[in-house]
Amino acid sequence: MTTISTPGIGTDLRGRRLPKWAPWAIAAGAAVLSYLAIYLGGLLDGGWVLTAVVAVLLYLVLLAAVATGVEGSRAARNRVATSLIYSAFVLALLPLLSVVYTLVSKGVSRIDADFFTHSMNGITAFDANGGAYHAMIGTLEQVGLAALISVPLGVAAAVYIVEYGRGKLATAIRFFVDVMTGIPSIIAGLFVLAFYVFGMYKFFNHGQGGYSGFAASLALVVLMLPTVTRSCEEMLRLVPDALREGSYALGIAKWKTVMRVVLPTALPGIVTGVMLAVARAAGETAPVLLVSGGFNSINFNPFSGNQSSLAIYIWDQAGAASQYAPARAWSAALTLVAFVLTLTIVAKLLARRSKLK
């Protein structure tokens, strides 16, 4: 009998291992070394960012060297790969944490009763108060209406594409959904401006065009529809055919199978997709500004008259010539993020509650 030897794998099952504390010791060593050389020593003229980067690189090199010596090359590669993955994870998390930190630290200053109950009506550049109540109403109404229109349409389109569509029509629809996904948001705004604000709206308004919150909703629908359709389509495709067939085999009609078996199974994924679309829509500024006109007072009616929204409010306050405006912009930004976050959490909880325990 011939034995094939595998390089690096001996017959002894237990190899020599670095002690548990060794990677930490190496990390500490690399940090100190880097600090001394880069930060204090002024080598490479670096600040603390460069110090951290060099520390990580040093750590990888030292770890590789020590591990190769003690544990062999395969184990060393494993350690380096693991460390690289952790570093990448931290690197990916940094911008997120940084955004959240900035948002909260700068945003809390104007989170007060005034901010949630007052508009900017009559607020001059020298007034410290004023709020975003009107903008919050606008965002809620516009995004709500947009979701109300685009979610049923998008889900229905996805159901058609996945469950019913065969042949050319389904392929064509898929293609156009793909194309629509790539539409720049300002184009959606221009489209609604021409089609609704200066077009259809005239029929309800004695021949006059005009801005409205609903026009903003329409622009958001144009943006949300393809996203909702695509994500919903992906989720429906993940539902195993075995479930559909299991349902058909009970003599359950196709539409009922879709409604009661396929959609509920895909629901958690669909909710996630819808929430991503809503989050994106809530932050849209340019197309909304173009068709809702923006406004500094309260307008509860989305179907008539200018309306503000949080995104417009942030854009407006960030550029306003007043020492009090930036704080309002940050607080509005924090509010917007909190709004999207709350919505996401609520939606996830609802989706989970519909699942059995």
Added chain:
Amino acid sequence: MAKRIEAVGVTAYYGTFKAIEDITMTIEPRSVTALIGPSGCGKSTFLRSINRMHEVLPGARVEGRLTLDGNDIYERNVDVTAVRRNIGMVFQRPNPFPTMSIFDNVVAGLKLNGVRKKSLLDDAAEKALKSANLWDEVKNRLGKPGAGLSGGQQQRLCIARTIAVQPAVVLMDEPCSALDPISTGAIEDLIFELKNEYTIIIVTHNMQQAARVSDRTAFFSISQTGDPGRLIEHDVTSKIFTNPREKRTEDYITGRFG
């Protein structure tokens, strides 16, 4: 309740590929028929033609005549859902609905077809679960998800779900191939009991199983890869296993082929 199935010259295609050709056989009510044969010879395809599940796949179609107590199930104005309600199916892998509780799984066929009355559903669920020999194991956890059961229990749940709508015929496509011997035994006992009320057709790769549970056995085979599967021999099980007419059947059963 049980009904007779007659297949005359049934040929089935996947697109342009002919998977089975010219299958002619009669399946008597209140009997268990086993379909055996090597992999790829078209047992599943034939089984799926019987409840019109074959046509669910894009491009798949069936030719020939299939009747349920004399009524052609492929006739133009026949409602597929009615066909499938009368001809239930249990699949190779247990496929309980993941979003439904055990109870809802069992009564899915009734509930989704408009039966609302709680007492009716309760009775039907209990009866079906009892016939599927699952009642004692799940009666205290009917509200829990079906996916939380063991593989064997899930398969019995799927059988319960199938018989809850009281079909005339139950088709089973290798219902035990994913199960351990104990669960398999439980399902075989079950098939034996169900025979009193239903017409049962079961695909199996297990010769002993075919010999144990079936009254009649049909042997399918293909002459070479790419050819359509054909029915080689269909007879009383004991005859097929002791004294088959065809050499090929004998070779297959004694393990010289396939």
